[in-house]
Amino acid sequence: MSTENDAQQDAAPRHRAVLADDVTALPPEKRPEPGPIAVLPEPDRQFVDAVEAAGGTVEPLSDRTRGVVWLSNRDASAFPPVLEAHPGIGWVQLPFAGVDAFAEVLAGEDRPGLVWTSAKGAYAQPVAEHALVLSLALLRVLPKRLRARSWATEPEGRSLYGLDVVIVGAGGIALELIRLLEPFGTRITVVRRSSSPVEGAARTVTTDRLGEVLPDADLVVVAAALTGGTRHLFGAPEFAAMKPTAYLVNIARGGLVDTDALLDALRSGAIAGAGLDVTDPEPLPDGHPLWDEPGVIITPHQADTPEMTAPLLAERIRQNVRAFLDDGRFVGVVDTEAGY
Numbered sequence: 001m002s003t004e005n006d007a008q009q010d011a012a013p014r015h016r017a018v019l020a021d022d023v024t025a026l027p028p029e030k031r032p033e034p035g036p037i038a039v040l041p042e043p044d045r046q047f048v049d050a051v052e053a054a055g056g057t058v059e060p061l062s063d064r065t066r067g068v069v070w071l072s073n074r075d076a077s078a079f080p081p082v083l084e085a086h087p088g089i090g091w092v093q094l095p096f097a098g099v100d101a102f103a104e105v106l107a108g109e110d111r112p113g114l115v116w117t118s119a120k121g122a123y124a125q126p127v128a129e130h131a132l133v134l135s136l137a138l139l140r141v142l143p144k145r146l147r148a149r150s151w152a153t154e155p156e157g158r159s160l161y162g163l164d165v166v167i168v169g170a171g172g173i174a175l176e177l178i179r180l181l182e183p184f185g186t187r188i189t190v191v192r193r194s195s196s197p198v199e200g201a202a203r204t205v206t207t208d209r210l211g212e213v214l215p216d217a218d219l220v221v222v223a224a225a226l227t228g229g230t231r232h233l234f235g236a237p238e239f240a241a242m243k244p245t246a247y248l249v250n251i252a253r254g255g256l257v258d259t260d261a262l263l264d265a266l267r268s269g270a271i272a273g274a275g276l277d278v279t280d281p282e283p284l285p286d287g288h289p290l291w292d293e294p295g296v297i298i299t300p301h302q303a304d305t306p307e308m309t310a311p312l313l314a315e316r317i318r319q320n321v322r323a324f325l326d327d328g329r330f331v332g333v334v335d336t337e338a339g340y
Contacts, residue, residue: 022121022172026328032090032115034325035066040082041075050314054321067091067324069317073101080105087111091324093317094118097127097172098253099334100226106336116334117320122312123304124172130303131173131221131251132180134275136160138247139219143273143297158218160184166191166217168210168233169224169252170198171340177221189213192224207233214241219249225340226253234258239265247273251303254280259290266293277303 036059037051047069048058059065065086070079073096083089083105090113094102097120106116137143140157161184167174170192178188178200190201191210198204205213210233214220220242224230234248235258242248248271250257259280265271273295282301290296316331323330334340 022331022333024330024333026115026323026330028328030113031328032113032324033066033088035088036062036064037067037069037321037324038062038065039069039071041070041072041078044071046310046314047071047317050317051321054318055325056321061086063088065089067093067321069093071095076101076105080108083109083111083114089114091115091117091320091330093320094334095313097121097123097332098225099340100253100255103227103339106334106339109336115330116336117316117330117332118334118340119309119313119316120332120334120340121172122316122332123309124176126308127173127223127251127303128176128180130277130299131177131223131249131275134249134251134277134297134299135219135221135247137297138249138273138275138295139163143295147294160186160219162186163218164216165189166213166220167201168192168207168220168222168256170194170204171223171225173223173251174198174221175200177223186219189217210238211241214238214246215243217242217246219247222248222250222252222256224252224256225338226255227339231255232258232261234261236261236264239270242271244269245272247271247275249275251277254278254282263289263293266295273297275299277301 037056038061039048039051039058040061051058051069063086066088068089070092094116097118099106099118139160163186165181165186166189167177168191170190174190181188188201190198190204191207191213192204193207195204195206233256239261257280262274266274275297277299278301284290284298290298319331
């Protein structure tokens, strides 16, 4: 019999762990061979439990291993020897939405049939929430207000309602942000590789047309994957195309933005300010000039903290273990050629 506390816990709001449209159904002939799963580099009880809850068997790494749940971006360089020494591995679950830390591993691994999955889409809701926080803070000139030591007499600040918003990227974060922006009546343009329309956006354009849509934007949110083709997607030409009243928010990867060009744009007044959860370099060193820019908010890559992401990653693991053992419906499959 459930208790009242259990009922209250079940009724508590929870982040949506997976976006349904990111399922890749593999035909039987392309599914990896099921078998024991290793949780590495160090097994964590909650993720071991997630594997076992989906019917999987967790064992130490051995010749029997057929699947790997890899839990650390910091130890990406330790992963290639694991694959090399254990050719029976057919499925790998990576820990974060971005897989740029594993770019060399993905490019160098040519084993046919190896399925890579990431957490893309799983953390979309908390990260989109952070993007909204940064956007509202910039529009309400909070960087200036938080530094103030006397009462301001000049009215400043803008409402988000009805503004033109450009979102670069069309993954889970972008889709969640579109949902969060709906009450504000914004006019949203999505910039992505494909011109296929994105639900909730007034228009969708391809990346080569970024320069065309920036002049109308009041707010630009960077939510794209970092690949060889998107590094420094925002540089001097892009900032020159923006309005001097426009703001940039980056919650994706620091390398998408040319830091020197951003500094020049802020100092010259080419743009009004920036909200950055990611930087290049990262961590941003003490004394870096970005820290002193009055129109900038910097948060230390914490749009999603372990407290937020652990249950979401556990759910992603449960789903993909079921796919690995049974139906082949993997979530968050990595396109190794595209790099995300």
